Amino acid sequence: MPELPEVETTRRGISPHVTGRRVSQVLVRQPSLRWPVSEDLAQSLTGQTIESVDRRAKYLLFNTSSGRMMVHLGMSGSLRVLPGAVPPELHDHIDIRLDDERILRYRDPRRFGSVFWLPGTESHALLGELGPEPLSDDFDGSYLFRLSRRRKGPVKTFIMNSHVVVGVGNIYANEALFQAGISPVRAAGRISAPRYELLAAAIKDVLARAIEAGGTTLRDFVREDGSPGYFRHDLAVYGRGGEPCVVCGRALKEIRLGQRTTVYCTRCQQ
């Protein structure tokens, strides 16, 4: 379920606890993730010092002087820092023991996530074709307008495409389109430049607010905590199909678009 705000919240939460720490041991209990965890992860990472933790799209990058560990949390993944030798539970797939005896633990019940080791300064094919970060200055309305010309697919599918912009998952795509007053089913190529300005601003706003909320919630990455990074009461449309629109009161419409649940107001979103 991690969307970009939760990945960023995870990065901020664990970063102070792992930065500057040396990895003393890596234990892979379950290598069968979205892509198999390579056997050289453990030997490459062991002995290395984590210099910083970056994020690109929904990937977390743990930098060392000899390479990087790249982690994707998929649908159900989480990373926590444990105070010591806490017994693993079901779905706790990877333990990274640090030199202060704390453990960075990767859990992922549905195993949609992935963990790679990138040697040296090597990149990864999965990082190669990504669009801009939604919160960066590279991402704005004119960018979306330019890229969308002659595109016939629905705008919601367009903004969820990681080649277009990264980190806009289903929940926030629904929310941003509602906030911008744009129908999710409208063809991407049939939306004006001014309306794309509204959409880009809405995407930035919903993501930034969710990150802020994540930072102020009771998340504690040094203990067990599985609380989600967003709150249902903050969501205007997602998960509210059939319920009244918060603006006009009309029942929200729920459809499937590109295999994803889509909720919108047929009056407020055109």
Add this chain to the structure above:
DNA sequence: CGCTGACCCTGACGGC
């Protein structure tokens, strides 16, 4: 090239 749909997996949930 753009777009659609299948697929990976397990937990939650609804119906019977």
Add this chain to the structure above:
DNA sequence: TGCCGTCAGGGTCAGC
């Protein structure tokens, strides 16, 4: 109560 089918979801990739 318990079983079983369905759905949810990110993101890649095959195929049209």
